Amino acid sequence: MLKIEGIEASYGPVKALHGVTIEVPEGGVVTLLGPNGAGKSTILRVVSGLLRPTAGRVEFDGRRIDRRSAEAIVTMGISHVPEGRQLFDEMTVHENLMLGAYTRHDSDGIRSDIKRLNGYFPILEERREQPAGSLSGGEQQQLAVARGLMSRPRLLLLDEPSLGLAPLVSRDIFRILRQVNREEGITILLVEQDATSALSFAEYGYVVETGRIVIEDASDKLKEDENVRRAYLGY
Amino acid sequence: MIEVFLAPAPWNDPELFGEQVISGLATGSIYALLALGIVLIYRSTDVVNFAQGEMAMFVTFPMWSLTLAGFPPWTVIFIGIALGFALGGFIERTIIRPVEDKPPLSVVVVTLGLFVFLNSIATWIWAQGELPKVFSTPFEFNSVDVGVARVTTHSIGILVAALAIMGVLYLLFNYTKLGLGMRATAHNPGASRLMGINVGRMLMLGWALAGAVGGLVGMLVAPITFLFPSFMLAVLLYAFAAAVFGGLDSPPGAIVGGFFVGVAENLFGTYTPSDILGPEMKLPLTLLLLVIVLLFRPAGLFGHVRTRRV
Amino acid sequence: MEMSIWLFFGLLVACSVGVRLQPLGSVVQRAIAAAVLAVGFLVCLVLGVGFVTELFGVLLAAVVANLLTADYVPQRYRIALAVAVAVVFFLAAPWLLENFRLFQFSRVAVWVIVAVGLNILTGYNGQISLGHGAFVLIGAYTSAILMDDQSQLGFVDGAAWPFWTTIIAAAVVSGVAGFALGFPALRLSGPYLAIATLALAISMPAILRKYDGLTGGAQGLFVKRPPPPPGLGDVLERDEWLYLLCVGVAIVMMLIAWGILRGPLGRAFVAVRDSEVAAAAMGINVARVKIAAFTISALYAGVAGALLTQLLGVMTPESVDIVTSINFLTAIVIGGLASLLGAVIGAFALVLLPSDGPDILGEIPLFPDNFVQKAPGAIQGALVILVVLLMPFGVAGSYHRLIATPAGRIIDGVKGIPAGLRSRLGQVREDVLWAWEDSPFNRRSSESDSGEEADP
Incomplete structure (x- = not known):
């Protein structure tokens, strides 16, 4: 579905990516692992056109x-x-969701999608008219995911959804993401620092270091890999 | 104490007080409208547009030519608003966009350059022959009694026009998808692009709306001050005061600020001791009040202090 | 503009460009270039096409200077040479220039002082001010009031102060005003500070008019322009003496600024500008540093104001208007922020652009006949916008970059333009193709889109 072939990118004079090749199959969940500043977010920025x-x-x-x-x-x-x-x-929670649907023109569909998403994230219904900035970290992350889903994507790019969240909250978010992936067939490309949850969530993983892919394999194999274990799983 | 006042104290002459307040509200609505233009641009592109008044002037002069050519006043007003819209959008596209990522000071200087440029071009094209020029108003200059005081129909017309424009903008921003997109762009341009909003178009639209509002202000001010190339300068200064008073990123703030500055200016001119203050000092006093307000609210009454990352 | 000014600029550019540049070709090549330029210069001089002649003059001066210095003068002496050329020119100016030019150059010297001060505040410390006209007026009036011998004002003790003491007094009074305004400025950021300082500049003339017991009101104050000191009376006219005074003070003030900026206070200014939090973490007292910048900056404006009073012989509330006040900021931005050279370039631009810009451009046949005379501001405004667009660090910034670049790189850069242009054009073509594929007019792609969506 998504094919990235040998991309290079730079911020001004600083080269951030040196030829990265990634493939994401339809309906799959793929994760990018790696240390801070390796270029994971840059890959997502290139895909989304930023x-x-x-x-x-x-x-x-x-x-x-x-x-x-x-x-x-x-x-x-x-x-x-x-x-x-x-x-x-x-802006309010509701306005944030409406902005997620900015490219759509079917107001009935948008309304029913908001209702459907409220099923996944009941807290958003409760907080509908509150400014998004007043939500807690976990609620904000839920809103960010919900807003991302409002455009009815077929591919969802997620950048560190668990960052700064308590383990329980982040487990909750991953549960919902799995549901979204299974029930709605939305393909997911996930960037994550927390390699343990990422590898148990994704089917396939790439390890990015200094703008290059250093290892790629199925998640189960990556978990066994000596280097990955030592560097990212910590055992 | 009361004797040193330039005029009888408000409680001795309520009619004068009412007149001062009402005419203050009328001029205040002009400041409010121009301040609204400044705020629209500041919100969308983070630029304090020093050329806002000259853009209005650059719309008003060709409309004066149209009036001479025999176009009816209302037609002229609507053509002027359309011209202001086009001018604002054009300026954003051609000279503001290239400096968008430059330091803010450079952008300020670009608008100062634009100020000089437009003023000079207008002088060259229109300011040959007799100045200032008379600009007609569709509202006429009849005197009307509004209970506490007598005011001109033009003042009432300005007030109504200002309220109408504010209403239209309120509806646009809060009840349309386009307005939602413009607000989102003002808050967070990066995230707006991810929502599929054409950010460039929103910025251009912000300038275009400011240009349109500015054009209208020019055509409403010109009948009072008459028309000459720098006729907007004084209005612009008060509009800046109004915009800063309310907060540069808050449209309702601009409106409140405009009315406040208009009334304050009149009261300072009327009710301060004439030997040490008086009408000549109304501008400095208004500005002093503004600076005092800023000391307590550094981003204006309704503005937000931008948090900066370290 | 007179030939001597152009020759001076040419020499200055040539000498200082030589600081880093290699010789422009071999001696023979440079001699040939100089000869060609000299012939062009003479031909144009005979034909009387002013602007082109002057351009030839500048180039000729540059090539000759390069010919004479590049091979023989060691690099580190060339900057000294450039400074020496400047000093000799400025000292010789009273005998080289017409009176009106001399007056203009005196004014440039005064504006240099303001621009250096404003650059300390805005360029080095990051606080914007549109209100420096007010500080200039404060200094100018301090000087004018103290120099009055009770003929216009009745309250100061009878004797008029000697002019040089009023310059010091003006510096102190303006500095105190700047110190006082530094406190409210601490609370205001960017655009709010800009508008608050603008408010100050707007209010100052109204205040001066209102309190006429102290200031002489709308008609202002007259002062006796100081005559040359006793020993020099035979050699110098009054205007020439005032010119040398302004230039001398400007040079001293620049040296002081240079000393401040390369010392610990200067480093603190820059640290606070770049990040207040980081500066505070390094143990810098941010508030104190910002107030110091405001004080020093206002002090400079005050000195300039006092000199302006001597130069004009009369001070009115309109002597420094709001446009001039705003133009100070424009000058340092187009000249180059955080650069002393930028302040000098900006001051020259402030004076010479309105007076000579139209004449120079008027000789270019591109513009309609009366346009440049009738709309001088259009050219000034357009030039300001162009400089900001093309030179984000101002003229001085581009100049610093130019002399820090080896000659080979510049030539490569020029060669690189066609290649860059070609690849840019290729990119535009590709963009157009993509846009077309996306557009609703492209029936083929929209059909295939709907087909895909219907399939699963």
Whole structure:
């Protein structure tokens, strides 16, 4: 479904990616692991069109997307839940969800989607008219995921959804994400620091270090890998 | 104490007081509208637009030409608003976008350059021959009794027009998808792109709306002050005071600020001791009040202090 | 503009560019270039096409200077040479320039002092001010009031102060005003500070007009312009003496600024500008440093104001208007923030752009005949916008970068433009293709889209 081939990208004079190749199959869950500053978030930024690669190509459903605008990419069915959530803090929960559906024009569908998402995240219904900035960390993360789903994506890019959350809260979020993946068939590309939860959640994983893929394999195999265990799993 | 006042104290002459307040509200609505333009631009592009008044002037002069050519006043007003809209959008696209990622000071200087540029071009095109020029109003200058005081129909027209514009903008921002997108862009442009919002278009729209509102202000002010290339400068200064008073990122703040500055200006001019203060000092006094307000609310009454990352 | 000014600029550029640049070609090549330019210069001089002649003059001066210095003068002496050229020119100016030019250059010197002070505040310390006109006025009026011998004002003790003591007094009074305003400025950020200082500049003339017992009101105060000191009376006219006074004070003030900025206080200014939190963590008292910047900056403006009073012989509330006040900021931004050279360039631009810009551009046949004369501000405004667009660090910033770049890189850069342009054009073409594929007009792609969606 998503094919990233040999992309290179840089921030000004600093090169962040040196030829990264990744494939995400339809309906699958793939994770990117790696230390801070390895370029994981940069990969997501390239896919969602926030950053233009200087070389390589990105294909979604067989169509090249690496030169398209971020708006066009959302319309094609890719949704990016960014690092640090990036909610519209001063706007209400409801307005945040409506912004998630900005590219859609079917108001009936939007209404029914909000109702459906309230099933996953009941707290959002309760907090509907509160400013997003007043929610707790876990609630904000739920809102970020819900907002990402409002555009009816077929591919969801998630950047560190568990960052700064208590283990119980983050387990809850992963449970909902699994449900979304199984029941609605939404493909997920996940960037995560917490390698243990990421590998138990995803089917396949890539390890990114200094802008390159160093290892890739099925999650079960990665968990066994000596280097991965020592560097990321801590045993 | 009371004798040193320039005018009889308010409780001795309530009619004068009412008149001062009402005419203050009328000029205040002009400040409020122009301040609204400044706020629209500041919210969308983080730029304090020093050329806001000159953009209005640059719309008003061609409309004066249209009036001479025999167009009816209302038609001229609507063409002027459309022209202001186009001018604002054009300026954002051509000279503001290239400096968007430059340091804020550079952008300020670009708007100062634009100020000089527009003023000079207008002088070259229109300010040959007799100045200032008379600009007609669709509201006429009849005197009306509004209970406590007598005011002109033009003042009432300005007040109504200002309230109408504020109403339209309120509806736009709070009840339309476009308004939702513009607000989102103002809060967080990066996240807005991820929502599929065309951020560039929203920024341009912010400038265009500010241009349209500015154009209207120009056409409402010109009948009072007459028309010459720098006729908006004084209004712009009060509008800045109004925008800062209410908070540069708050549209309701701009409106409250505008009315406040308009009334304060009139009262300072009327009720301060004439030998040490008086009407000549109303601008400094208003600005002093503004600075005092800023000391207690550094981002204005309704503005938000931007948190900066270390 | 007179030839001598152009020659001076040419020499200055040539000498200082030579600091890092390699010789521009071999001696023979440079000699040929100089000869060609000299012929062009003479031809244009005979034909009388002013602007082109002056351009040739500048280039000629640059090539000759490079020819004479690049091979023989060691690199580290070239900057000294450039400074020496500048000093000699400024000292010789009274005998080289017409009176009106001399007056302009005196004004440049005064504005240099303001610009250096404002650059300390805005460029080095990051606090924006649109209100420095007010501090200039405070200094100017302090000087004018103290120099009055009771003929206009009745309250100061009868004797007029000697002019040089009023310069010091102006510095102190303005400095105190800046110190007092530094406190409220601590609470205001960016645009709010800009508008608050603008308010100050707007209010100052109204205040000066109102309290006319102290200031002489709207018609202002007249002062006796100081004559040359006794020993120099035979050699110098009054204007020439005032010119040398302004230039001398400007040079001293620049040296002081240079000393402050390379010392611990200067480093603290920059640290606070870059990050207040980080500066505080390093043990810098942020509030004290910011107030110090405001005080020093206002003090500079005060000195400039006192000199302005001597120069004009009369001070009115409109002598420094709001446009001038705003232009100080424009000048340091286009000249180059956080650069002393930038302040000098900005001051020159402030004076020469309105007076000579139209004449120079008027000779370019591109513009309609009366345009440049009737709309000088249009050119000034457009130039300001262009400088900010093309040189984000101001003229001085670009200049520093230029002389820090080896000649080879510049040539590579010029060669690189066609290649860069070609790849940029290729990118545009690709973008257009993608946009087309996305657009609703492209029936083929929209059909295949709906087909895909219907399938699963």
